[in-house]
Amino acid sequence: MVASLLFNSLTYLLFLPLVVLVFWLLPHRFRSTFLLLASLYFYMSWLPIYGFLLVALIVTNYFLGQLIGSGKHSGRYLALGVIFNLTTLSYYKYANFAIESWNTATKIISPWLQVPTQSLSFPLQNILLPLGISFFVFEFIHYLTDVYKGGKPIANFVNFSLFASFFPSQIAGPIKRYQDFIKQLERPRIFSTEAIERGLRLILQGLFKKVAIADNLAPIVSAGFANTGSLGGLEAWIAACAFAGQIYCDFSGYTDMGRGSAIMLGFDLPDNFNWPYIAKNLPDFWKRWHISLSSWLRDYLYIPLGGSKCSLSRRHSNLIVTMLLGGLWHGAAWHYVVWGAFHGIGLVICHSYDSLIKKDTVLARNLTKFHTTSGGIALSALLTFLFVLVGWVFFRADTVNESLQVLQAMFSTQSSSCLTEALEKYPVAIAIAAYVIGRLLVDRKKQLEALLPQSLRASLAPLAPARIACYIAFFICAFGLSPAGKTPFIYFQF
Amino acid sequence: MKTDLATTNEKSSQDTTNSGIKKSYPYFKASFQFLFFSVASLLLVECIFYFARVGESDHLRPDLKLGFKPFANKRITQRSEGFGSFLFNSFGMQNNEIAPSKQVGTMRVAVFGDSYVESLQVPREQNYCSLLALALTEKLGRPVEVLNFGVSNYSIAQDYLRYQNLAKSFHPDLVIVAYRVGETEKVLPDNRPSLAFVRPMLFPLEDKTLRYDNTTVSNFYRSKEGKRLISTQFLREYSRIWSTVGRMQQNWSTLPTALNAAKVAPTVIAEESTREKFVSCYWYLIDALIKNFAKECAADHTAMLIMRTPMVHPGEYILSRNKVEVEQLKATARAANAGFINIDESLQKRVSNNDYKPYFLDGSHFSQKMHQFVAEQLADKIANDSVSYSGMNRPASDNTLK
Numbered sequence: 017m018v019a020s021l022l023f024n025s026l027t028y029l030l031f032l033p034l035v036v037l038v039f040w041l042l043p044h045r046f047r048s049t050f051l052l053l054a055s056l057y058f059y060m061s062w063l064p065i066y067g068f069l070l071v072a073l074i075v076t077n078y079f080l081g082q083l084i085g086s087g088k089h090s091g092r093y094l095a096l097g098v099i100f101n102l103t104t105l106s107y108y109k110y111a112n113f114a115i116e117s118w119n120t121a122t123k124i125i126s127p128w129l130q131v132p133t134q135s136l137s138f139p140l141q142n143i144l145l146p147l148g149i150s151f152f153v154f155e156f157i158h159y160l161t162d163v164y165k166g167g168k169p170i171a172n173f174v175n176f177s178l179f180a181s182f183f184p185s186q187i188a189g190p191i192k193r194y195q196d197f198i199k200q201l202e203r204p205r206i207f208s209t210e211a212i213e214r215g216l217r218l219i220l221q222g223l224f225k226k227v228a229i230a231d232n233l234a235p236i237v238s239a240g241f242a243n244t245g246s247l248g249g250l251e252a253w254i255a256a257c258a259f260a261g262q263i264y265c266d267f268s269g270y271t272d273m274g275r276g277s278a279i280m281l282g283f284d285l286p287d288n289f290n291w292p293y294i295a296k297n298l299p300d301f302w303k304r305w306h307i308s309l310s311s312w313l314r315d316y317l318y319i320p321l322g323g324s325k326c327s328l329s330r331r332h333s334n335l336i337v338t339m340l341l342g343g344l345w346h347g348a349a350w351h352y353v354v355w356g357a358f359h360g361i362g363l364v365i366c367h368s369y370d371s372l373i374k375k376d377t378v379l380a381r382n383l384t385k386f387h388t389t390s391g392g393i394a395l396s397a398l399l400t401f402l403f404v405l406v407g408w409v410f411f412r413a414d415t416v417n418e419s420l421q422v423l424q425a426m427f428s429t430q431s432s433s434c435l436t437e438a439l440e441k442y443p444v445a446i447a448i449a450a451y452v453i454g455r456l457l458v459d460r461k462k463q464l465e466a467l468l469p470q471s472l473r474a475s476l477a478p479l480a481p482a483r484i485a486c487y488i489a490f491f492i493c494a495f496g497l498s499p500a501g502k503t504p505f506i507y508f509q510f
Numbered sequence: 511m512k513t514d515l516a517t518t519n520e521k522s523s524q525d526t527t528n529s530g531i532k533k534s535y536p537y538f539k540a541s542f543q544f545l546f547f548s549v550a551s552l553l554l555v556e557c558i559f560y561f562a563r564v565g566e567s568d569h570l571r572p573d574l575k576l577g578f579k580p581f582a583n584k585r586i587t588q589r590s591e592g593f594g595s596f597l598f599n600s601f602g603m604q605n606n607e608i609a610p611s612k613q614v615g616t617m618r619v620a621v622f623g624d625s626y627v628e629s630l631q632v633p634r635e636q637n638y639c640s641l642l643a644l645a646l647t648e649k650l651g652r653p654v655e656v657l658n659f660g661v662s663n664y665s666i667a668q669d670y671l672r673y674q675n676l677a678k679s680f681h682p683d684l685v686i687v688a689y690r691v692g693e694t695e696k697v698l699p700d701n702r703p704s705l706a707f708v709r710p711m712l713f714p715l716e717d718k719t720l721r722y723d724n725t726t727v728s729n730f731y732r733s734k735e736g737k738r739l740i741s742t743q744f745l746r747e748y749s750r751i752w753s754t755v756g757r758m759q760q761n762w763s764t765l766p767t768a769l770n771a772a773k774v775a776p777t778v779i780a781e782e783s784t785r786e787k788f789v790s791c792y793w794y795l796i797d798a799l800i801k802n803f804a805k806e807c808a809a810d811h812t813a814m815l816i817m818r819t820p821m822v823h824p825g826e827y828i829l830s831r832n833k834v835e836v837e838q839l840k841a842t843a844r845a846a847n848a849g850f851i852n853i854d855e856s857l858q859k860r861v862s863n864n865d866y867k868p869y870f871l872d873g874s875h876f877s878q879k880m881h882q883f884v885a886e887q888l889a890d891k892i893a894n895d896s897v898s899y900s901g902m903n904r905p906a907s908d909n910t911l912k
């Protein structure tokens with residue numbers, strides 16, 4: 017096994033430029049095949065044997081897509097496809113979870129049945145979760161469903177394989193829609209230095225978020241969640257907020273790097289994040305957080321269940337079921353289920369509140385008015401963030417019991433010193449400040465230029481060499497602020 | 511129609527002018543900007559690193575006599591194992607600023623050794639030198655200063671040379687030499703092309719005196735890496751970016767290994783019996799060094815205590831043992847008229863079920879608990895044995911002479 021090509025690894029820094037270079041040097045007709053080979057190499061660099069699993073899934077889904085597209089027994093083939101994909105996912109992801117849950121249950125029922133526990137329990141299986149399986153299985157289900165609904169199946173096998181294995185989105189999304197991807201794949205692509213630079217900027221931005229911010233927050237989070245029993249009030253809040261920051265910077269950093277890599281190859285991947293922590297309410301949060309997953313859950317779970325075009329109670333139960341399964345998708349553990357249910361209940365409350373303020377009453381009118389004021393917006397955003405924060409505690413803790421300990425600690429007045437060393441050791445505040453400064457310099461470029469005298473403005477508008485110098489400095493800054501050792505992306509485990 | 515044509519002509523002539531401008535790329539402006547933006551952005555990064563205490567782990571500088579030594583007055587921050595941020599004093603010691611002359615009645619203890627003494631992994635006030643000073647002051651009822659002369663990767667030969675060049679001027683009453691597993695290897699020539707392994711040798715002659723040999727040192731500083739280190743000393747001392755780029759280079763150099771992870775042989779830990787044979791073979795070097803060091807200390811009215819410190823394999827928390835070495839060390843200490851303390855043995859007595867994890871950090875250096883333990887053991891030993899250390903029995907007035 018060779019070293020895995022993680023986006024934050026040095027090997028990827030060699031792999032990507034090489035792929036980009038060869039890709040643009042090759043004639044158009046060979047590019048898709050080359051990208052497919054590069055994507056398979058990328059996947060197999062982690063564990064070669066699982067490359068065959070990916071290929072098997074691609075081949076099966078390709079033929080199922082063709083069969084569904086032919087129109088004969090398409091419903092049966094769709095059902096077969098969905099079952100096949102979900103069974104594969106369940107085997108790798110949920111088999112041990114099911115066995116563990118069953119074994120726990122047998123401890124309760126065996127005395128009642130008067131049978132020894134061992135005779136009812138099963139041993140745990142040695143199963144390693146294939147990287148990115150949750151993401152590409154969802155892409156396959158989307159493909160088969162859309163073809164069933166009348167979409168045109170992908171005739172070209174290479175194109176289909178590339179849709180499923182495209183390396184910038186292979187491991188942790190964004191979950192692509194095949195219509196957009198194939199359109200991009202088939203259109204003639206022209207090399208542009210602007211696109212390369214845009215991609216490079218996104219990669220650097222993502223790298224900084226990941227290695228300088230998320231990786232510095234990770235030990236603080238670990239120290240907090242490893243001592244849930246002895247956390248003080250302030251430490252519990254710090255650990256929870258640190259995790260909110262870590263998961264955002266980790267996942268959005270990954271997405272930025274994936275999108276940047278895709279842009280360099282002439283593709284546009286959908287964005288997954290849009291300032292989620294300033295969301296006004298919970299439905300708004302889900303429109304801003306992991307957008308490609310929430311839209312997938314909406315289109316392929318919530319709407320097929322009946323969506324909002326049914327009775328109020330059914331609609332609420334649809335929301336809870338969708339979020340519950342969304343939680344389970346994140347990981348085979350009860351705390352993810354609780355996290356999903358927590359968000360489901362939150363969405364039900366939000367929808368009920370929304371229905372309430374839409375009524376023609378004085379209270380409703382006043383509340384609606386309040387929500388348009390800046391104070392109202394800030395309060396809603398704050399409450400939404402606090403709700404999300406509590407949710408993250410369930411998400412991060414290893415067990416439901418531990419998450420309850422952290423939540424309990426958040427309301428305690430005691431203090432502890434379990435985060436002191438981590439807070440002192442890792443320069444998180446400086447990394448965040450550096451990122452904000454960097455973003456301001458880039459995002460507010462025009463306003464900053466306006467501050468300069470007219471004569472200086474033209475001479476200081478940076479040409480390519482100057483911009484390269486800045487990118488190098490930014491890279492050094494990201495590397496310098498990163499802690500020693502490599503931390504894997506959080507979403508790789510899903 | 512004419513007007514349209516004219517407009518078209520005007521447009522095409524404008525395009526030509528624009529393309530003409532594009533063709534003549536402003537090289538001067540580009541070079542100027544490159545320079546300006548490089549300097550500005552690097553300065554900004556340097557400021558960020560300053561506040562983040564990043565790029566401050568490089569603390570050794572070339573030295574043609576000692577091989578290498580710490581930078582003086584440099585802030586050192588290390589995060590690889592534990593966390594520590596320190597300002598080395600003007601003598602290049604992991605110690606607060608201290609004057610060579612000492613107050614009447616004050617006892618001074620100088621501790622020599624490598625990174626285990628230097629203790630960059632815990633706050634300065636929690637390393638065993640600082641804790642020992644507090645404990646001894648209380649036990650002996652007189653002010654005690656413990657000076658930390660530990661330098662990462664130093665051999666006993668380098669300790670001896672550092673005593674001659676620097677520590678002597680501080681008039682210590684007691685010298686503690688920390689000896690841990692692997693010291694024997696450090697007194698043999700090492701050709702690894704890295705600053706941390708550039709060590710001069712002190713070889714015993716027939717008359718038991720030592721012969722200083724700096725062949726390894728001068729060879730290294732004649733090499734490409736040695737010259738690079740000397741020429742970039744300023745940057746290594748003052749630039750945090752330089753230090754960071756150095757770390758980056760180190761990571762790049764591990765890339766071929768990462769790419770061929772399967773082909774890399776697993777780390778081999780030498781068997782105990784092999785290590786015992788090795789130590790027996792080269793013990794005469796350590797023996798001569800300690801005896802000469804102790805002799806010179808005695809001539810300076812300074813007592814010596816040899817301390818055997820424990821060591822674990824990184825990340826494994828299994829004590830590295832070598833019975834032959836301990837016996838040899840005891841015999842050498844006795845012959846050199848020096849005290850001896852075996853912290854390794856005391857730790858084994860203290861710890862049940864071989865649970866050494868609380869005493870060591872991930873990379874095998876001492877945790878705060880271990881520092882506390884070493885300080886306690888040393889304080890008890892020094893307080894109990896004080897009568898046998900000639901230096902400590904000197905009349906208080908004698909201190910003023912030094």
